[in-house]
Amino acid sequence: MSLINLQEAMAIAAAQKGALGAFNVTCWEMAPAIVAAAQSADFPVVLQAQWPFLDYAGCEVASHFLADLAVRSKIPVVLQVDHGKSWEQIMMCLRNGFSSVMIDASHHPIDENIALVAQVVAAAHAMGVTVESELGRLSGSEGDVVVADADASFTDPAEAAYFVQQTGVDALAVSVGTVHGPYQGDPKLDFPRLEEIAEKTAIPLVLHGASGVSEAALQKAVSLGVRKVNFSTELRQAWLSAMRLTLAEDKADTLPAISAAQKAVESVVTEKIAILKG
Numbered sequence: 001m002s003l004i005n006l007q008e009a010m011a012i013a014a015a016q017k018g019a020l021g022a023f024n025v026t027c028w029e030m031a032p033a034i035v036a037a038a039q040s041a042d043f044p045v046v047l048q049a050q051w052p053f054l055d056y057a058g059c060e061v062a063s064h065f066l067a068d069l070a071v072r073s074k075i076p077v078v079l080q081v082d083h084g085k086s087w088e089q090i091m092m093c094l095r096n097g098f099s100s101v102m103i104d105a106s107h108h109p110i111d112e113n114i115a116l117v118a119q120v121v122a123a124a125h126a127m128g129v130t131v132e133s134e135l136g137r138l139s140g141s142e143g144d145v146v147v148a149d150a151d152a153s154f155t156d157p158a159e160a161a162y163f164v165q166q167t168g169v170d171a172l173a174v175s176v177g178t179v180h181g182p183y184q185g186d187p188k189l190d191f192p193r194l195e196e197i198a199e200k201t202a203i204p205l206v207l208h209g210a211s212g213v214s215e216a217a218l219q220k221a222v223s224l225g226v227r228k229v230n231f232s233t234e235l236r237q238a239w240l241s242a243m244r245l246t247l248a249e250d251k252a253d254t255l256p257a258i259s260a261a262q263k264a265v266e267s268v269v270t271e272k273i274a275i276l277k278g
Contacts, residue, residue, distance in 0.1 A: 002076050002077070003077055004078060004099060005076075005079060006078050006170060009078045010227040012076065013277070015103075017222075018278025020044060020227060021045060021276050022045075022078075022231065023232075023269055024048045024231065026050055026053050026239075027108065027239075028065065029262055032262065033120050035047065035073050038073070038269065041270060042074075044075055045077055046100075047069070047080070048077070048082045049066065049080070054093075060096050062211065066079050067079055068098075079100065080100055082102055083104040084102055086189075087216070093122065094129060099130070101129060101132070102132040103132075104134045106135060106136065113116055113135070114163060114167055117169055121170075131174070132170050132171040133167065133173065134158075134172070135159065135163050135174065135175075140236060154177075157193065157196040157200045158200065158202075159237075160201050161200035163202050164201045171227065171228060172197075172206065173230075174197055174207070176193050176194045176197075178208060179206060195224045197225075204226075204227035206227070206228040207221055208230045210230055210272075211234035214276050219275065222271055222278070229276055231268070235268055236266045238267070239261040241264065242261045243257045243258070243261045
C-alpha cells in the first residue's frame with residue numbers, strides 16, 4: 001500500500017484510540033512475518049530495524065529490502081531505525097529511505113541530548129521523515145543497547161515538556177517502569193507519571209521494552225497517550241524456540257526451521273496488534 005512516516009501512522013492509530021505495534025527486525029526472514037500479521041489485522045505497523053541488523057546486513061541493502069516489503073504490503077508501513085546513537089547513523093538511514101528515525105541520545109546530559117535531537121529533527125523534517133527520541137533510560141539490554149540498573153532513570157515530566165519544546169520531536173520514548181530484555185518478575189508501570197508526561201508534552205508517547213507487559217497494562221498505557229509500543233524480546237524468543245524445535249526434528253534442511261520461526265513470530269505480532277489496535 002504505502003511507506004508512510006510515523007506521524008501519519010500514529011494518526012491512524014489515534015483515530016481508533018489505539019497504538020502502533022513496533023516490531024524489531026533482527027534478521028531478514030523476520031520482516032515478512034511481521035508484515036503478514038499486520039496485513040491480516042488490517043492495521044498499520046512499524047518495521048523497526050535494530051542497528052546491529054543494519055550493520056550486519058548493510059544499511060543500503062537492508063533498507064531497500066524492507067522498503068520494498070512496505071510498498072508491496074496491503075497496509076501502511078513505517079520503516080524506522082531503533083536506537084540510532086549518532087548523527088552519522090541517522091544520516092545513513094535518511095539517505096537510504098527510512099520514513100522515520102529514532103535518535104537515542106539519552107546517555108548524554110540533557111543539553112547535549114537536546115542539541116543532537118534538534119539537529120536530527122531539522123534534517124529529517126526537511127525530508128518528510130519523522131523523529132522519535134528518548135528521555136530517561138531503561139535498564140537492561142537489547143541489541144547494542146545496554147544500560148545497567150544503576151544508570152537507569154525514570155522520565156521527569158517537567159524535563160520532558162522542556163525537551164519536546166526545544167527539539168520539536170514527533171514522538172517521545174519514556175521510561176516509566178519497562179526494561180529492555182526479559183523481566184525478572186511482573187513489570188510495574190508508573191501510570192501517574194505517564195499521565196503527567198502526556199499532559200505536559202501533548203505529543204504521542206512511546207513505550208519501549210513492552211515484551212512481557214500484561215495486556216491490561218498495555219491498554220492502560222495506550223489510554224494515557226502511548227501511540228507506539230516496541231516489541232523485540234518476545235519475537236526473538238518465539239523465533240529461536242520454533243527454530244530449535246524444528247531443527248531437533250529435521251536437521252536436513254534450513255527452510256522448515258525458518259518457516260516455523262516465521263509462523264511463531266507472526267503469531268506474536270498478531271496477538272500484540274489485537275491488544276493495541278483499540
